Amino acid sequence: MMKTLSSGNCTLSVPAKNSYRMVVLGASRVGKSSIVSRFLNGRFEDQYTPTIEDFHRKVYNIRGDMYQLDILDTSGNHPFPAMRRLSILTGDVFILVFSLDNRESFDEVKRLQKQILEVKSCLKNKTKEAAELPMVICGNKNDHSELCRQVPATEAELLVSGDENCAYFEVSAKKNTNVDEMFYVLFSMAKLPHEMSPALHRKISVQHGDAFHPRPFCMRRVKDTGAYGMVSPFARRPSVNSDLKYIKAKVLREGQARERDKCTIQ
Helix, strand or coil, rough: EEEEECCEEEEEEEEEEHHHEEEEEEEECCCHHHHHHHHCCCCCCCCCCCCEEEEEEEEEEECCCCEEEEEEEEEECCCCHHHHHHHHHHHEEEEEEEECCCHHHHHHHHHHHHHHHHHHHHHHHHHCEEEEHHHHHHECCCCCCCHHHCHHHHHCCCCCCCCEEEEEEEEEECCCEHHHHHHHHHHCCCCCCCHHHHCCCCCEEECCCHHCCCCCCCCEEEECCCHHHHHHHHCCCCCCCHHHHHHHHCCCCCCHHHHHHHHHCC
16 A cells, blocks of 8 residues: 655655654643654744644655655644544654643643553554554753752653653753654654654755745755655645544554464464
């Protein structure tokens, strides 16, 4: 199964097995969108704009293989619980963000972590797979004074203890502290190509005006790695129907992989 992306005169085919979705969750005003912005374009916006739900897509060509990373930046208010559950079901990797100076946002992350594990366990039961669940707990705003801190690092680290697929980072989206390192570890846990992480793959952002030029989008090469990438300027959040089909295809794909593994073992 291939996903075909059309951009101007350029058509990109991405195998379904190389398509991933990263879901960013957390309370309002904790810096979820700022962390995503750092990843996509290396910028930080001082002005706060409440997120309803933002969807981004980055496409890579890594040593001749196409990869797609969809990023779902969710609302902190969660007005529709069913949609949040659907977002979790479609997620492959997760970033849970809280603010170090806001105890309530940390409590929300604990609730979200529990919900993700419960929702994903239902999907695992359908595939009968003990699937890995790469996740980062992210304490943002570590540039603030220690006097403002409401969540001790030792308490936050308890959420990831004993789970090799879960890590804790204290970051500052504003100062760009530990953000690249956090993504690198998350992608490593997810077994994604290391060129997809921002520290090793510098971002490009296709300007809106480029869409009107009669030429394909360009992918900028990372020196000596054979990796290219671009941020899609016209990415749209898939419909609910598309997400349901995505989940069904994932269950089928993982079931087929399990059967292949059985044959190999036997």
